Structure formats: C-alpha cells, structure tokens
Amino acid sequence: MQMPQAAAHSPGLAPIPEAHEAPRDKQLWLAIQCSTPDLDSLAAWAKTITPLVSLDAPDGLLLEVRGSLKLFGGLTAIKQKLSTEIQARRLPFHACAAPTALGALWLSRHHGDDVFSAEKLASRLGDLPIQVTRWPESQLQLLSDMGIRNVRDCLRLPRDGFGRRLGQRYLRDLDYAFGKRIDLRPCFETPHQLIRKIEFAEETANLEVLRNVAGDIVEHFATQLRSYQQQAQSFGVFFHHHKCAPTYTELLLISPAHEKHRILEPLAARLERVDLPAPVTALEMRAEQLQAMEIQMNQLFQGVDAETDSFELQMLVERLRGRFGESGVYGLKLMPEHRPELVWVKLTDRLLHDSSETSPVSPWADERPLWMLPAPVPLDDGVMRFQYGGPLRFESEPERIESGWWDNRDIRRDYYSALTACGEKLWVYRDCLTRQWYLHGIFG
Amino acid sequence: MSLDDLISRSRVWRGSGARAVPRGLATGFDALDAYLPGGGWPQGAITEVFLERYGIGELSLFMPALARLSQGERWIVWVDPPFIPYAPALTRSGVDLNRVLLVHSSTVKQESLWAVEQALRSKSSVATLAWLKLSDDRDLRRLQLAAEERACWSILFRPLAAMRHRSPAALRIKLSGDSQNIRIEIIKCRGKRPGSVALAR
Numbered sequence: 001m002q003m004p005q006a007a008a009h010s011p012g013l014a015p016i017p018e019a020h021e022a023p024r025d026k027q028l029w030l031a032i033q034c035s036t037p038d039l040d041s042l043a044a045w046a047k048t049i050t051p052l053v054s055l056d057a058p059d060g061l062l063l064e065v066r067g068s069l070k071l072f073g074g075l076t077a078i079k080q081k082l083s084t085e086i087q088a089r090r091l092p093f094h095a096c097a098a099p100t101a102l103g104a105l106w107l108s109r110h111h112g113d114d115v116f117s118a119e120k121l122a123s124r125l126g127d128l129p130i131q132v133t134r135w136p137e138s139q140l141q142l143l144s145d146m147g148i149r150n151v152r153d154c155l156r157l158p159r160d161g162f163g164r165r166l167g168q169r170y171l172r173d174l175d176y177a178f179g180k181r182i183d184l185r186p187c188f189e190t191p192h193q194l195i196r197k198i199e200f201a202e203e204t205a206n207l208e209v210l211r212n213v214a215g216d217i218v219e220h221f222a223t224q225l226r227s228y229q230q231q232a233q234s235f236g237v238f239f240h241h242h243k244c245a246p247t248y249t250e251l252l253l254i255s256p257a258h259e260k261h262r263i264l265e266p267l268a269a270r271l272e273r274v275d276l277p278a279p280v281t282a283l284e285m286r287a288e289q290l291q292a293m294e295i296q297m298n299q300l301f302q303g304v305d306a307e308t309d310s311f312e313l314q315m316l317v318e319r320l321r322g323r324f325g326e327s328g329v330y331g332l333k334l335m336p337e338h339r340p341e342l343v344w345v346k347l348t349d350r351l352l353h354d355s356s357e358t359s360p361v362s363p364w365a366d367e368r369p370l371w372m373l374p375a376p377v378p379l380d381d382g383v384m385r386f387q388y389g390g391p392l393r394f395e396s397e398p399e400r401i402e403s404g405w406w407d408n409r410d411i412r413r414d415y416y417s418a419l420t421a422c423g424e425k426l427w428v429y430r431d432c433l434t435r436q437w438y439l440h441g442i443f444g
Numbered sequence: 445m446s447l448d449d450l451i452s453r454s455r456v457w458r459g460s461g462a463r464a465v466p467r468g469l470a471t472g473f474d475a476l477d478a479y480l481p482g483g484g485w486p487q488g489a490i491t492e493v494f495l496e497r498y499g500i501g502e503l504s505l506f507m508p509a510l511a512r513l514s515q516g517e518r519w520i521v522w523v524d525p526p527f528i529p530y531a532p533a534l535t536r537s538g539v540d541l542n543r544v545l546l547v548h549s550s551t552v553k554q555e556s557l558w559a560v561e562q563a564l565r566s567k568s569s570v571a572t573l574a575w576l577k578l579s580d581d582r583d584l585r586r587l588q589l590a591a592e593e594r595a596c597w598s599i600l601f602r603p604l605a606a607m608r609h610r611s612p613a614a615l616r617i618k619l620s621g622d623s624q625n626i627r628i629e630i631i632k633c634r635g636k637r638p639g640s641v642a643l644a645r
Contacts, residue, residue, distance in 0.1 A: 310568075312566055312568035313519060313566070313568035315566070316521075316562060316563065316568055319562055320547055320559060320563075323549070323555070323558070323559075324547065324548060324549050324550065324555075324559070328548040329545070329546070329548075330546055331541070331542070331545055332529070332531045332534070332544050333531070333541065334532065334535065343532055344528075344530065367536070368532045368533040368536060369530055369533055370504060370507070370529060370533045370534070371498060371499070371503070371525075371527035371528065371530060372527060372528040372530040373527055373528070374528060393623075420499075422497060423500055423620075423622040424500055424621075425499050426499060442499040443499055443501065443504070444502050444503035444504065
C-alpha cells in the first residue's frame, strides 16, 4: 500500500517555500512597528483579525495570528489586509511574524523577515544588534563596554553573571524572546467607556462656552467611537465647581449612536436646562454603554420606509428627552391586571422595538374612561365638590373590582359611571371597606 | 369654453360652494362628516378645540379618526394632556397603543409649543394632540405652517379665553354637552359657514 507521505516526497514536487511552511510552534505572533498617537484605534481594528491583540507602547502592536491563518488564507493575506488598512491611514510601518511575541517585536524593530521555526528564530535573533531590545541606555552601555554588539553575544555570557550584573529582568527578556519562558501579555480590550475632561483657564457660567466645549468633546468621542467601531448609548456630563460637589446630568439616547450630530443635538437641549449652582471650573464627559457599531446604510433615495420612520421617531424622542428628561417622554403599555391604576405602565425604553414584538392586545371589553386621574380623589374634598357640585346620577350598575390581596395593594371597590348636573360623565367608586367615595376617571 | 372649465381652472373666484377642498379625515360621525367640507377633519392643519369642562366626550369625538391613523406607520403624539390618557379605554376605541407617544413638557408656555412644533415637524408623527395654556396668533401660525409642511393633523385644546382672538386654524370648534348629546359649535371652518352639529354621546 502506498503511503500518502511517500507521494508528497516524490521527486517531481517542488520544495515548499518557507512562507507557506505550516508553523510548527503553538503560537505565531505578528509584530507591527508603527509610530502613531492613535495606536489604540489600530489595535481596535486588529481585533477584527484576531481576538489576541496586545499593545507594546509606544509603537508596537502584537497579534497572535496562529488561529487566524486558515480563516484569512495564510500569513501573506493577513499582512496584505494589514498593509491596506495602515496605508489607508497614511502611516509607515513594518510587520513581521515569529513564534514568540518579544522575538517578533525585536525582529520588527530591525525590519527583519518572517520566521516560523524556533531554530531559525534563534539564529535570526542572534544576529540582531542589542539596541533592538530597547533596554535602558546604561545597560546597553555596560554591554557595549564588555564588547557585546549583538544578541548572540549576550547568550555567550554566563547566565547568572548576566542576571547579576544587568538585572534579572533582562535575563527574562532573553528567555521570552527565545521562547524559553512563557510570555504572558495583557490582551488589548476596547474601552468600556470614554472619559474626557477639559479644565477651564478661569471659571465660567457662560452657556455658549460650555456648549462649545461640549461640542469639542462630542467631536472627539465621535472620532474615537468610529475608530473603535463602537457606539455609545448614555453620556454623563459633570460640571465641576470650585467648592461644591459637581453637577451631574445624564443623557440617555434611545438607541446607541456614534455620529456627532445625533449626540450633540439632544445634548445641547439638555445643557440649556441644567441648573448650575456655581461657575464651572471643568467640564467632564463620559460616553458609556459602549457596544459594537451597527451600520445603518444611508440610502441615496430615501423613500418612506420603516427604517427611516423609526429613525425619525428616534430623533424626535431624543430631542424631546433632551429637554424634558427621560421620564417626560413615554409610551403606554397594557398589563395583565385588573386593578385600574396598575393595568397600564409607562413605556420609557424600547419604544421602538416593542411595536413589532407585542402580540396585538385584544380590545378592552368593559367601558372605561379615556381620562384617568393620577390618583383617586376623595369626593368629599372641597375642591372637587366645588368643581363637580350637585348630585351625581348613576348611569350604570356597579362594577365590583376586587383584586391584589397578594401584594398588599388590596382593593375592593364598586365602580359606577355617573353624570353630573352639567353633563360631565365621571368614573367614581366607593371603597367597600371605608364606604368613602372617590373620583377616579373622566369620560373625556 | 364651458363654465365648468372656467371654474376648474380656478380663474374665477366664487364666494362659497364648489371650491376644491382637500379630502378630509372621516370623523366617524355621519352628521359631522356631512357638515365638514372635504367630508372630515381637515388634514395637515390645525383643529382648535374650546371646552368649558372635561368629561363631555371631548376625546371620544376624535377617537374614531385617531384609531384609524394609529393603524399606519406614523405616531400620535400627546403633549401635556391634563390627565392620564387611559390605556384600556384607548384600546377599546381601537387606538393602537404602539403608536402613542406622550410628552410632558414643563409648564412654561414656550416649552409645550416647542414640543408640539417638534412633533409636527417630525416625519414620524401623523397627528398631535396638545393642551396649550398660553399661545397667541403668532405661535399658532408657526404651528399651522409646520402642520401643513408635514401633512400632520394638529388638535389644539385651548382655554376659552383664546376663543375671542384671531387664529389661522382651519377649524375652530367649541364643545358643550349634556347627558345625552355633545354639541359642536363650529366657530370657524375653512370653506364653510359657522354652524353647529349635535351628536349623541
């Protein structure tokens, strides 16, 4: 029987080029050397290639790509993707892969080539000048005084002597680079909140100034959110004062946003309504509840479709909430309940989503008033007698509503619809326990 | 050229009668539909309502039309209602609760006007009901323009004192009622003389 291996080694086949050589070690690290103040955003982007991304400040980025090779079709494809992204940002960079993280980093600092096996790594690292290690100048001076030029020379020194004279840390670095010690690196996580604080040169209570500064912060957030491919739903604003505690206000969007105008418009309305007890020394904003961006396509020809409708409603609700607060703008929802005051609830969030999810509510069978009073008003009360003076005439048989013994909001009432002398139709009840009459609703 | 041609080209102004009135929104009450030009509530315009007291059927008058509007994609916005619109009664009238949005502005005059205008200008709303405490001719003109622009029906409940003032509203009605009837006194109606209609409650 012919073994498959035998076929692979038959003389007709070309030797497999190194770049396609399957990595034999457990890990393959791709180090990217790239000088940019916005390394975080690059790291956030790199998360689309592999979940294992690590930052090496100030200019190094490490990606563990062993698990991503198959998905993206090899290291060359990944590097191609990377170069497209970084070139789009107009940044110079160098990337190279190696079985160890620190090894890859050192190689990339010297603009080296990809290495896949531990043996090759050792020889390549050995050739590197000691400067790639970025050890402190004093240590490097010490080594160069000893006549050491490259990494291989370091390994020739006695281990314990090296550790004693330079420090254990540098010995560990060598072990990490050559894969003799497991290198655990902190994984880069996209932030859970963005914070930005701007201190004023002198305290101010000028709304215009505060609005402009808030606009700058929102612009900064918008850029950051875009680069992290994230959206924020809630924004906290702190107005710091000289002596008293900061004034705080929170803006909760109906759906997460990353666009400047969607955040700024309700925010500006909110700022107008903030009561400041003292002039402001600093403005601090936090973008919270970050979540992955959901792309909404902007259509070229916007018809009246459901998508734009719900977006319009979002904008309306956010604008109104910016001014009247979250509790001032709400929808209505029916509950499976018999007690008249508990049968409905305010729907403050998920205004948009519920509309499609809820099953159609069967119409209420009993006659109910269109107006409900916030709380039942005793009919003996002076104001009510004045307003609804004269005897009430009952129009209906009493309807007994008795419920809620289980949650201490026990009610036992006889409801009547009644007419006043002036022709107003009211919904009144008598509490069966206290025999007291109450007005509960108005047939508007 | 026939007379009909002339009239249809609207070169000739006629004092009353056969002017082209945009189709109204059926009120659900035959007597009222028959009275109102266009056969219903004027759309994309303000309907002004004056009433002496609550509880004479002032909301139920609008419920059939609102119930029909709530079946569409757009929303019905309530600004500063004096009491709580009671959800069971709304569903009983056929209003889809998923299309109801309530707004409680602060008590300052400009705030509720602002809220109404925002609602009118938003493409997402099909009707607004608002209880305005103070508002003048200029405010209403703004709202009227916004209502026209977005074809949004705006029902404004205003204090009786405002009845004496001018108004750009397409329809102004005063409601009164007794135990059997609700009386609709039409103070102003675009394309029709004032009059009154009584409906059974």
